[in-house]
Amino acid sequence: MFPDKIKDICSLKADFNDEAMVGLDAMQRANSTLEDFCRSYFMFHDLDASKPQSIFRYLPILSFTESYIYQLDCLNESLLHEPVGSHNVLKEAAFVSASDDVTLPSTLVTCKRKSSSAGSVHAFLTDPFRQLVLLLQRHGLMTERIGEELRGGEEYWKLERQLCSAMINKEEISIQVVMRAIHLKSFDYRVLNLLLFNVRGEKVDNIFMDFLSASEFLVEVADDLFDYEVFPPLSHSTISSKLALWFSPRALFQDDVLENNFNILRMFVRIYGPSAAPTMLARCITEGEEKYIRLLHGLDPDLSHKYQVRCEEATREGGKGSGPPLGTWNIPTIITDEELYRSNISAMSP
Numbered sequence: 001m002f003p004d005k006i007k008d009i010c011s012l013k014a015d016f017n018d019e020a021m022v023g024l025d026a027m028q029r030a031n032s033t034l035e036d037f038c039r040s041y042f043m044f045h046d047l048d049a050s051k052p053q054s055i056f057r058y059l060p061i062l063s064f065t066e067s068y069i070y071q072l073d074c075l076n077e078s079l080l081h082e083p084v085g086s087h088n089v090l091k092e093a094a095f096v097s098a099s100d101d102v103t104l105p106s107t108l109v110t111c112k113r114k115s116s117s118a119g120s121v122h123a124f125l126t127d128p129f130r131q132l133v134l135l136l137q138r139h140g141l142m143t144e145r146i147g148e149e150l151r152g153g154e155e156y157w158k159l160e161r162q163l164c165s166a167m168i169n170k171e172e173i174s175i176q177v178v179m180r181a182i183h184l185k186s187f188d189y190r191v192l193n194l195l196l197f198n199v200r201g202e203k204v205d206n207i208f209m210d211f212l213s214a215s216e217f218l219v220e221v222a223d224d225l226f227d228y229e230v231f232p233p234l235s236h237s238t239i240s241s242k243l244a245l246w247f248s249p250r251a252l253f254q255d256d257v258l259e260n261n262f263n264i265l266r267m268f269v270r271i272y273g274p275s276a277a278p279t280m281l282a283r284c285i286t287e288g289e290e291k292y293i294r295l296l297h298g299l300d301p302d303l304s305h306k307y308q309v310r311c312e313e314a315t316r317e318g319g320k321g322s323g324p325p326l327g328t329w330n331i332p333t334i335i336t337d338e339e340l341y342r343s344n345i346s347a348m349s350p
Contacts, residue, residue: 020131022064026071034059034066042306043306045196048308059197060190061141063232068132069153069188075124076157080164080260141198149190150222162260167270167338168260178267186216186263197318211295215290221281224263227256228332229341239299257335258345264333266338274334285329330333 042049044285049055063087123130129150136142159181166173193212269275295303334342 020064020068020135022067022071026067027063029155030063030066030070032268033070033188037062037066039191040307040314041189041193041196043201043303043310044193044205045202053248057194058251061139061195061199063238065132065195066188066192071123072128072157075121076160077119077261079161080262081120084144118222128157129244136327138197141195141295143194143198145204146191146194146198149187149194152184155186156187157186158180163262163267164260166249167266173267173270174272175267178264181262182264183213183217185220186213189216190201207298211292211299213289214292216296218285218292221264221285221288222329224256225329225331227261227262228265229255229257229335257338258342265334269334269336274336277334278331281331282329 038055042054047054047058064297133142133147133150136146157175163173163177163181165171180303190209190212192210196202196205257266265277265281268281271277296307299307
């Protein structure tokens with residue numbers, strides 16, 4: 001009987017290779033995003049985020065999907081956070097193809113254990129959403145539009161690795177690639193909205209999806225400015241524009257320069273230089289806001305008003321309670337020498 005049990009266990013393990021799974025850590029990380037999603041976008045699906053039954057009815061699929069994405073993002077971050085002195089893993093991962101063999105770095109072992117659904121770094125780099133797609137197909141929720149957004153997410157992670165590898169290795173980067181990456185970055189919100197349209201049997205509202213893309217672009221830029229550097233926290237001088245600040249509840253206290261994360265300000269400094277980067281980014285923000293306002297006016301007036309109220313609410317919760325309803329854009333002091341900055345921060349560490 002013992003060999004039969006071994007056979008059953010092996011068969012079960014083989015089945016799990018195609019089973020999408022998430023860990024508790026990923027679910028906890030996804031929680032704030034899910035809360036923001038429900039409070040910000042349920043209104044566009046004729047749902048009331050203040051009613052528990054509205055949330056819990058759709059929470060399983062939304063929570064699982066967002067947690068799965070966070071789990072994969074953990075693997076990608078671990079590749080980006082390889083020690084600055086050893087760039088080989090990041091450089092290889094930036095351009096890996098499906099035929100390559102990728103050895104799991106020691107720094108990824110813990111993350112891999114938390115992210116068993118990814119299976120291995122090779123699986124993540126070549127077909128990260130395979131198990132999730134199979135799950136959605138089994139439940140009749142997979143659509144070509146969702147597949148398109150998931151492919152966009154895979155492309156974003158690849159571009160992030162390429163750009164951050166180029167930053168560390170002092171290589172040239174393209175403004176076209178940077179803008180492509182920042183527009184792809186919020187793919188998870190678009191996937192969640194598409195899932196909600198599908199599970200409710202609704203036709204996708206393309207006007208809303210276009211508006212969502214414009215809004216999330218501004219959110220991502222604001223998050224990047226907030227996360228550019230946090231040493232010393234909130235004590236640096238700033239350059240303020242007359243534009244509204246889009247502050248996301250997803251923003252966490254992190255240091256993108258120190259951790260070698262994708263950050264639009266970092267990229268602009270590399271492309272345009274420290275003097276011109278703030279001006280060029282302000283121009284980019286202005287164009288983004290003009291597009292946002294144009295699309296906002298195309299929404300149902302009641303929804304438009306509710307969403308603006310939600311933005312003000314989110315801004316206050318993010319600690320921007322003073323000044324104009326949505327605050328101001330703050331461009332932090334430019335770090336002209338990232339290596340020196342990292343060295344100084346490292347020297348400050350106990």
